Amino acid sequence: MIIAQRSLSGSSQSPRSPSSQPFLSVSVTDPVKLGNGVQAYISYRVITKTNFPEYQGPEKIVIRRYSDFVWLRDRLFEKYKGIFIPPLPEKSAVEKFRFSAEFIEMRRQALDVFVNRIASHNELQQSDDLRTFLQADEETMERLRSQETGIFKKPADLMQMFKDVQTKVSDVVLGKEKPVEESNPEYEKLKHYIFELENHLAEAQKHAYRLVKRHRELGQSLSDFGKAAKLLGACEEQALGKAFSELGAKSETLSVKLQREAHQLLMNFEEPLKDYVRAVQSIKATIGERANAFRQQCELAETIKLKEINLDKLMLTRSDRVGEAEHEYKELKAESEEATRRFETIVRLMNEEIVRFQEQKTQDMGIAFHEFAKGQARLANSTADAWRSLLPKLEACSSA
Amino acid sequence: MMGSENQGFEEAHLFASREEMENLVLDEPLSNHNNHQNNNSYSSYRSATSSISDTTHHPLSPPILATPADSDPLLSPPLYRNLNASDNNSYIEPPSYSDVIFSPFDENSVNEINGLDSPSKNPESSLTLSRSPSSSSDYVKITVSNPKKEQETANSLVPGGNTYYTYLITTRTNIPEFGSSEFSVRRRFRDVVTLSDRLAEAYRGYFIPPRPDKNVVESQVMQKQEFVEQRRVALEKYLRRLAEHPVIGLSDELKVFLQVEGRLPLATSTDVASRMLDGAVKLPKQLFGESTAVVAPHEVVQPAKGGRDLLRLFKELKQSVANDWGGSKPPVVEEDKLFMEKKEWIHDLEQQLSNASQQAEALVKAQQDMGETMGELGLAFIKLTKFENEEAIFNPQRVRAADMKCLATAAVKASRFYRELNAQTVKHLDTLHEYLGLMLAVHGAFSDRSSALLTVQTLLSELSTLHSRAEKLEAASSKIFGGDKSRVRKIEELKETIRVTEDAKNVAIREYERIKENNRCELERLDNERRADFLNMLKGFVVNQVGYAEKISNVWAKVAEETSGYAKDSS
Numbered sequence: 001m002i003i004a005q006r007s008l009s010g011s012s013q014s015p016r017s018p019s020s021q022p023f024l025s026v027s028v029t030d031p032v033k034l035g036n037g038v039q040a041y042i043s044y045r046v047i048t049k050t051n052f053p054e055y056q057g058p059e060k061i062v063i064r065r066y067s068d069f070v071w072l073r074d075r076l077f078e079k080y081k082g083i084f085i086p087p088l089p090e091k092s093a094v095e096k097f098r099f100s101a102e103f104i105e106m107r108r109q110a111l112d113v114f115v116n117r118i119a120s121h122n123e124l125q126q127s128d129d130l131r132t133f134l135q136a137d138e139e140t141m142e143r144l145r146s147q148e149t150g151i152f153k154k155p156a157d158l159m160q161m162f163k164d165v166q167t168k169v170s171d172v173v174l175g176k177e178k179p180v181e182e183s184n185p186e187y188e189k190l191k192h193y194i195f196e197l198e199n200h201l202a203e204a205q206k207h208a209y210r211l212v213k214r215h216r217e218l219g220q221s222l223s224d225f226g227k228a229a230k231l232l233g234a235c236e237e238q239a240l241g242k243a244f245s246e247l248g249a250k251s252e253t254l255s256v257k258l259q260r261e262a263h264q265l266l267m268n269f270e271e272p273l274k275d276y277v278r279a280v281q282s283i284k285a286t287i288g289e290r291a292n293a294f295r296q297q298c299e300l301a302e303t304i305k306l307k308e309i310n311l312d313k314l315m316l317t318r319s320d321r322v323g324e325a326e327h328e329y330k331e332l333k334a335e336s337e338e339a340t341r342r343f344e345t346i347v348r349l350m351n352e353e354i355v356r357f358q359e360q361k362t363q364d365m366g367i368a369f370h371e372f373a374k375g376q377a378r379l380a381n382s383t384a385d386a387w388r389s390l391l392p393k394l395e396a397c398s399s400a
Numbered sequence: 401m402m403g404s405e406n407q408g409f410e411e412a413h414l415f416a417s418r419e420e421m422e423n424l425v426l427d428e429p430l431s432n433h434n435n436h437q438n439n440n441s442y443s444s445y446r447s448a449t450s451s452i453s454d455t456t457h458h459p460l461s462p463p464i465l466a467t468p469a470d471s472d473p474l475l476s477p478p479l480y481r482n483l484n485a486s487d488n489n490s491y492i493e494p495p496s497y498s499d500v501i502f503s504p505f506d507e508n509s510v511n512e513i514n515g516l517d518s519p520s521k522n523p524e525s526s527l528t529l530s531r532s533p534s535s536s537s538d539y540v541k542i543t544v545s546n547p548k549k550e551q552e553t554a555n556s557l558v559p560g561g562n563t564y565y566t567y568l569i570t571t572r573t574n575i576p577e578f579g580s581s582e583f584s585v586r587r588r589f590r591d592v593v594t595l596s597d598r599l600a601e602a603y604r605g606y607f608i609p610p611r612p613d614k615n616v617v618e619s620q621v622m623q624k625q626e627f628v629e630q631r632r633v634a635l636e637k638y639l640r641r642l643a644e645h646p647v648i649g650l651s652d653e654l655k656v657f658l659q660v661e662g663r664l665p666l667a668t669s670t671d672v673a674s675r676m677l678d679g680a681v682k683l684p685k686q687l688f689g690e691s692t693a694v695v696a697p698h699e700v701v702q703p704a705k706g707g708r709d710l711l712r713l714f715k716e717l718k719q720s721v722a723n724d725w726g727g728s729k730p731p732v733v734e735e736d737k738l739f740m741e742k743k744e745w746i747h748d749l750e751q752q753l754s755n756a757s758q759q760a761e762a763l764v765k766a767q768q769d770m771g772e773t774m775g776e777l778g779l780a781f782i783k784l785t786k787f788e789n790e791e792a793i794f795n796p797q798r799v800r801a802a803d804m805k806c807l808a809t810a811a812v813k814a815s816r817f818y819r820e821l822n823a824q825t826v827k828h829l830d831t832l833h834e835y836l837g838l839m840l841a842v843h844g845a846f847s848d849r850s851s852a853l854l855t856v857q858t859l860l861s862e863l864s865t866l867h868s869r870a871e872k873l874e875a876a877s878s879k880i881f882g883g884d885k886s887r888v889r890k891i892e893e894l895k896e897t898i899r900v901t902e903d904a905k906n907v908a909i910r911e912y913e914r915i916k917e918n919n920r921c922e923l924e925r926l927d928n929e930r931r932a933d934f935l936n937m938l939k940g941f942v943v944n945q946v947g948y949a950e951k952i953s954n955v956w957a958k959v960a961e962e963t964s965g966y967a968k969d970s971s
Contacts, residue, residue, distance in 0.1 A: 189791070189793075193791045196787065196791075197787070200780070200783055200784045200787055201784070203780045203783075204777065204780040204781055204784060206780075207773060207776045207777040207780050208777060210773045210776075210777075211770075211773050211774060211777055213773075214766070214769050214770045214773045214774075215770070217766045217769065217770075218763075218766040218767065218769075218770050220766075221759065221762045221763045221765070221766040222763065222766075224759045224762060224763075225756075225759040225760060225762070225763045227759075228752070228755045228756040228758075228759040228760075229756060231752045231755060231756070232749075232752040232753065232755075232756045234752070235745065235748055235749045235752050236931075236934070240931055240934055240935060243934075243935065243938055244934075244938070247938055247941075247942070354794075355794060358794045358796040358797055358800075359794075359796045361796070361800065362796035362797070362799050362800040362803070363966065365800055365803060365804070366799075366800075366803055366963055366965070366966030367966045367967065369803055369804075369806070369807045369959065369963045369966075370959075370960060370963035370964065370966045370967050372807065372959075373807070373810065373956045373957075373959035373960040373963060374956075374960045376814070376952070376953075376956040377953050377956035377957045377960055380949045380950070380952040380953030380956060381949070381953050383945065383949040384945075384946050384949035384950045384953060387942045387945040387946045387949065388946045390942050391939075391942060391943070391946070394935065394938055394939050394942060397935055398935050398939070
């Protein structure tokens with residue numbers, strides 16, 4: 001749970017505790033399976049504690065499901081273009097995995113992180129949709145959710161749309177081969193960086209996941225080996241037999257430790273890496289939005305040019321359509337300014353966001369690495385201790 | 401065997417046990433430091449591939465008794481270190497490890513590894529017990545190398561010329577009975593089969609190491625080079641095991657095989673065809689001849705084989721059926737309760753060995769995979785580091801890149817450790833596989849015993865049959881006044897047969913007793929050696945695990961230390 005601080009400038013303070021800072025903290029807990037068969041799903045309890053005046057009170061508990069979170073993300077993506085919307089955990093493709101304890105826990109954790117990132121973001125935390133999400137009753141939520149299906153497409157789809165549109169625009173509107181892209185070298189560099197980064201991260205995450213599997217496999221084989229050693233020890237006499245059975249016992253102990261460490265690794269290292277990948281994908285979606293905004297701006301700029309030419313022509317010929325044309329021209333001008341403003345907002349926001357992103361990720365990764373190293377050291381120490389404790393016994397056997 | 405990589409081998413040195421370090425402090429001065437370190441008392445049953453775990457004599461542990469019956473001490477070849485000194489150069493530790501201080505057990509271990517890291521002195525892996533310290537200077541080292549293709553000579557059955565491979569077998573030894581300290585011969589696989597057959601005949605009741613398979617199918621299907629190499633390795637293992645056996649290692653058969661140039665002059669191995677011919681010729685005489693076929697005493701010391709001994713085979717088969725299904729108890733039975741229990745126990749042991757051996761392989765694979773994946777993870781992060789550094793615009797990126805590098809370096813180091821650990825584990829757990837292979841030899845020895853017993857039983861039955869026939873004849877003959885010339889003659893012949901059979905029976909009984917005694921000795925030797933070998937294996941395995949776990953732990957502890965700042969910051 002992250003306690004979010006509100007950015008203040010004359011912000012109101014809670015009347016109940018006048019000295020306290022404004023805060024908004026959320027926790028996603030208590031996953032419960034509801035429904036039957038194909039329709040079964042997991043519901044979560046979302047607990048909000050806040051002193052924001054816009055909220056209905058200091059504490060509120062609602063029940064939400066995954067698609068509600070998706071709704072929230074989609075709304076934020078629509079409204080806050082330019083901001084890197086925190087990523088959601090994936091919908092699981094594999095049916096039988098959907099209700100495994102591990103998957104449910106990982107998802108719960110990821111959803112918790114998702115909401116709290118929103119709650120701690122200066123702008124996003126003020127979103128009405130967030131408030132709705134955190135407070136509305138279930139029926140309202142369900143209604144809202146079903147209205148919004150299909151609007152948000154996956155970032156990948158968005159990128160594809162962008163690319164398609166891009167070609168269309170360059171062919172139709174401009175009649176040239178040149179794609180409608182910003183000629184901003186720094187931005188180009190950023191785009192390139194983001195796309196490359198995703199590849200690198202995906203690979204690292206793949207290996208991290210494999211490493212989790214390896215821990216499990218090693219644990220399993222140690223357990224099997226331990227059992228076999230015990231059985232072999234049963235054939236042997238006294239001291240040697242004991243030695244084997246102690247070895248077997250230690251093996252089995254270590255097997256348990258390995259399974260535990262595998263779980264830790266999954267939650268504290270592999271999941272953060274996956275989260276990193278998702279964050280980068282979210283940035284790609286924002287890049288798509290920026291491209292859209294840029295395209296719109298360009299389109300409008302072009303259209304205005306044409307309209308200007310037309311208007312001048314009309315004025316020269318003293319046509320009676322001048323008034324109409326002037327009116328259209330003014331409208332277009334307003335639209336164009338609007339489009340420019342939108343685009344520039346996105347650019348500004350992105351510049352802020354990228355700084356925050358880099359800082360946040362260094363922080364997140366630092367923690368993940370720390371946990372990883374701690375876990376590995378802990379495992380290795382247990383291993384050394386367990387085996388070491390056998391040595392005096394083995395010595396005793398040989399001198400017996 | 402389990403794919404221990406060469407890389408693992410080359411790097412697998414930096415592993416001195418505490419015992420080994422203590423040895424170096426406590427040692428009586430020896431002329432050759434290497435020699436002592438490399439003093440290997442091997443399990444006679446354990447094959448050694450080059451530069452595998454040294455066993456050093458732990459001065460503080462009492463030696464385990466060698467088998468009493470042998471006049472020669474157990475052969476304990478310290479093997480290959482001395483002679484491999486030149487080979488060691490290929491196993492030199494990479495420079496980075498010479499900085500690693502390895503003190504796994506206590507602060508008191510005096511000799512840190514640093515001082516011992518000169519290439520020629522690289523101590524290897526596990527501590528072990530010596531089983532017979534007194535014989536530490538005897539050795540026989542056999543190498544099989546240099547396979548060459550040769551042509552079959554003219555009188556081959558297959559037209560067009562057959563080719564076969566010969567192998568150079570080099571022996572180095574300091575045992576005086578061999579007459580020379582170094583010699584070589586060229587042998588083909590067929591010669592090895594002959595050797596193996598001869599040994600089986602001469603050393604009934606012993607646990608004779610099983611020879612490599614003929615692999616007829618593989619030899620057709622595999623690539624020639626691969627097959628030849630596989631065979632070369634198998635031959636080397638086999639011959640080394642033979643040499644390690646306290647009795648067989650000094651046998652004439654082995655000596656001749658290893659030393660005598662040219663065609664293998666072991667007792668003629670009659671090929672199958674002439675054997676069958678021989679037997680077929682004898683059979684009619686045996687079936688239709690007047691005298692019952694007699695098993696000559698000298699033949700009794702060998703089990704009935706196909707070909708020559710068809711009738712004997714038939715009789716013994718009849719006897720064994722009578723033993724199993726007949727109502728009457730055979731004249732002599734396996735009385736030794738102890739032996740029966742041992743047999744059951746061997747069966748049980750074999751099962752557990754097989755199981756343990758399988759699980760050991762699975763464990764090794766899992767360790768291997770862990771090492772590999774850890775390494776891949778490290779590499780992925782190294783790439784990320786490079787990437788972030790190249791593209792860095794903001795400072796947090798550089799910080800992150802540094803953190804990633806720290807993690808990546810540790811992961812790569814840990815990966816190396818896992819793989820080294822594994823290479824050592826393979827060597828230790830190999831003992832399980834070795835003993836599993838030995839079970840075959842044990843079965844052979846037990847079946848020698850059963851077949852000798854069966855021969856005795858058969859002869860005893862036959863004797864009783866002959867006696868009763870003689871009695872009947874005498875009774876019939878005495879009824880006729882003046883004697884029955886033909887009957888009398890028959891009685892005389894019968895008495896002669898009885899006498900020969902009686903001799904044969906005595907020889908058979910002596911042979912049976914001899915084999916029983918061989919069994920007993922070998923079982924005792926098995927017990928002693930197995931105990932020592934398994935303890936060594938366990939110790940080696942455990943020491944190995946401890947050592948590498950500590951190394952790995954250190955690596956990660958450093959990373960945890962360097963990233964500890966993040967832990968404080970996180971809410």
